Amino acid sequence: MNIFLTGSTGFLGGKLIRNLIDETDHHLYLLFRNEKKAEKIISSFTRKQRNRIHLVQGDITSPDCGLREKDKKIIAGKMDVVYHLAALVKFEEDLRDELFRVNFQGTKNILNLAVELGVKKFFHVSTAYTVGRRNIGVEALYDRAAEYNNPYEESKVQSEHLVDSYRDHMDISIFRPAIIVGDSKTGEADSAFTLYGFMRALEVFKKKTIRAGSTGQVYRIIGAMRGTSNFVPVDYVADILSLALYRAENETVYNITNPNPPTNMDILTWIQQALEMNDLSIVEDEGVQDLSSEEQRLNGMIDVFAAYLKSSIIFDDGNTKRLIAGSGIEHLNLSEESIRMIINAYFGTKAVPA
Ligand SMILES: NC(=O)c1ccc[n+]([C@@H]2O[C@H](COP(=O)([O-])OP(=O)(O)OC[C@H]3O[C@@H](n4cnc5c(N)ncnc54)[C@H](OP(=O)(O)O)[C@@H]3O)[C@@H](O)[C@H]2O)c1
Numbered sequence: 001m002n003i004f005l006t007g008s009t010g011f012l013g014g015k016l017i018r019n020l021i022d023e024t025d026h027h028l029y030l031l032f033r034n035e036k037k038a039e040k041i042i043s044s045f046t047r048k049q050r051n052r053i054h055l056v057q058g059d060i061t062s063p064d065c066g067l068r069e070k071d072k073k074i075i076a077g078k079m080d081v082v083y084h085l086a087a088l089v090k091f092e093e094d095l096r097d098e099l100f101r102v103n104f105q106g107t108k109n110i111l112n113l114a115v116e117l118g119v120k121k122f123f124h125v126s127t128a129y130t131v132g133r134r135n136i137g138v139e140a141l142y143d144r145a146a147e148y149n150n151p152y153e154e155s156k157v158q159s160e161h162l163v164d165s166y167r168d169h170m171d172i173s174i175f176r177p178a179i180i181v182g183d184s185k186t187g188e189a190d191s192a193f194t195l196y197g198f199m200r201a202l203e204v205f206k207k208k209t210i211r212a213g214s215t216g217q218v219y220r221i222i223g224a225m226r227g228t229s230n231f232v233p234v235d236y237v238a239d240i241l242s243l244a245l246y247r248a249e250n251e252t253v254y255n256i257t258n259p260n261p262p263t264n265m266d267i268l269t270w271i272q273q274a275l276e277m278n279d280l281s282i283v284e285d286e287g288v289q290d291l292s293s294e295e296q297r298l299n300g301m302i303d304v305f306a307a308y309l310k311s312s313i314i315f316d317d318g319n320t321k322r323l324i325a326g327s328g329i330e331h332l333n334l335s336e337e338s339i340r341m342i343i344n345a346y347f348g349t350k351a352v353p354a
Contacts, residue, residue, distance in 0.1 A: 002026070004056075005017065006110055007087065009038060011234060012237060014041065016238045027054065038055050060086050061105060079118070082110065083125070084122065099155045115166065119170055125176075126156050128256070131315070133148065137257065139254065179308075180233075180237055204301070221302070226263060227308075227311055236332055254320045255315045255316060257317050262336070274344050274346075274347045
């Protein structure tokens with residue numbers, strides 16, 4: 001097969017192309033915008049493998065994804081599948097326009113390009129958090145007019161509907177990972193956001209409070225005692241996306257989620273143990289009267305995660321279970337030990353300087 005990918009220089013994309021090159025004979029056409037990053041990726045493969053990797057310069061925010069005519073001619077009519085992973089993974093309200101430019105308009109541009117190139121299948125990577133403020137996640141499109149926590153979620157919901165509207169042009173499957181964390185075997189993660197942004201914020205806070213001479217005070221994070229965080233290891237997500245080449249069904253949504261997510265209280269405990277600190281706790285909104293200035297600073301540093309610290313969502317992943325059945329990929333069973341290993345791997349390699 002000839003496979004066209006966007007977002008292959010990212011956290012998930014890096015893992016996915018490693019799978020596709022190591023485990024198949026397919027040729028990959030990687031859309032890149034940063035030459036240095038693309039070359040670094042290429043250099044991690046053997047000379048023989050590199051013959052199956054083709055770099056295509058572009059940017060999803062431009063019409064036709066900014067492809068040169070020469071490149072378009074070479075690949076027209078030859079691409080079997082597009083994996084669309086490229087996105088801006090940030091939650092801030094002040095990035096709303098940029099989020100829609102990259103995630104929505106960018107998706108429109110790659111869809112149009114896929115139609116122009118005569119692509120047969122389009123695999124769209126969305127997020128489980130298109131669930132918005134509901135407590136139950138289903139494997140179907142959500143209402144566009146429902147309430148969402150941030151412009152990232154909104155841009156991804158709108159994009160799913162957009163992708164769906166191209167179903168008469170090619171086969172469409174939508175994949176929705178929850179919070180992607182490090183490799184389940186090594187803990188390795190090339191990410192600075194979601195769990196990693198949260199851990200970094202706590203690490204910076206610890207350094208600042210120590211510097212200011214904190215004396216065993218407890219700092220409260222506003223959340224929900226029974227709130228959970230749905231982590232999925234990057235290798236699990238990449239394995240499912242790889243398998244999709246042969247098994248994904250047309251017009252189907254796949255939630256790639258954890259059936260037994262840990263509580264935020266447990267996660268905070270494990271992070272604190274890794275950080276050798278013991279002065280953070282989670283309290284419910286209603287229990288909080290007056291936050292100290294340090295607590296306000298702490299909650300401000302993690303405010304983009306606030307909605308997620310309060311929620312507890314159950315996701316149906318029946319379509320994903322059917323996709324992996326009998327394939328050798330086990331349905332996710334992420335142990336406490338694995339999550340601790342993933343957390344410890346981050347603090348072992350990326351510690352903020354004192
Ligand atoms: N990380 C998570 O926890 C998570 C959870 C659920 C779903 N997802 C979804 O999974 C996908 C991959 O996420 P990730 O964590 O791997 O993200 P990431 O590490 O931030 O990578 C984003 C990728 O998108 C590319 N990109 C961004 N803007 C682009 C543009 N204008 N033109 C071309 N390429 C562009 C980036 O290229 P550069 O290298 O040039 O910047 C990079 O390859 C996204 O669709 C995301 O929404 C992620």
